[in-house]
Amino acid sequence: MHADRLDNQAAFDLLAEPEHQRLLYGALKAANITRYHPQFEDCVTVARLTWLAAYQNYEPELPANLPDFRKFAFRRIKWRTVDYLRQQTLRTQSQVDLEHALPVAIDPMSDQEAHWQLSALLTDLLHQCRPGERIYLTEFFL
Known part of the structure; x- marks a missing residue:
């Protein structure tokens, strides 16, 4: 049976299975994200979207290669979450505190x-x- 790679509903139905939910949260835990992390909800959303991208980009037939897909998705979710947190950290470090931003004049001319x-x-x-x-x-x- 060939799975349609662009069928988002099929990807999220597969994610809804309890073992795949454990996989998703396990990948987040491997990236040091627990439910007490300040960006936990954002990371869960990123993980779900990464699951969808992994589903769409996995080459072999899915029902036959489901164990390999799980490993592929786990690694994708873990590293995408780590990358997301790195980007958020860089973004917050480069932001100017509002107290210091008030005297900054922006004059494009x-x-x-x-x-x-x-x-x-x-x-x-x-x-x-x-x-x-x-x-x-x-x-x-x-």
């Missing part, structure tokens, strides 16, 4: 205005330079 001022200055200098100085100015700044 300031860079453009500085570019226009520099262009005007260089144009004025090019008109006043001798030929040798023009070559130096052009090579150095442009």
Whole structure:
């Protein structure tokens, strides 16, 4: 029997079986995610979506190779969860605290205005330079 890889309902029906639920939570536990982890619910959602992706990307016939698929899905869920947590950690580390973000001014035109001022200055200098100085100015700044 050939399973349709794009049949999401079949993938989630397979996940609904108790042994596969244990597999999912076991993979989360292997990634050090317990129900007391602050991102537990997010990780469960990521694990379920990873199960779906594993189901869709597993090449051999599924009913015949179900034990191998379980190993494949376990590894996929574990490493995708670890990667998800790493990305979340990097994202939170790079965020600016709101207290420090208040004085930060965002002016998208300031860079453009500085570019226009520099262009005007260089144009004025090019008109006043001798030929040798023009070559130096052009090579150095442009």
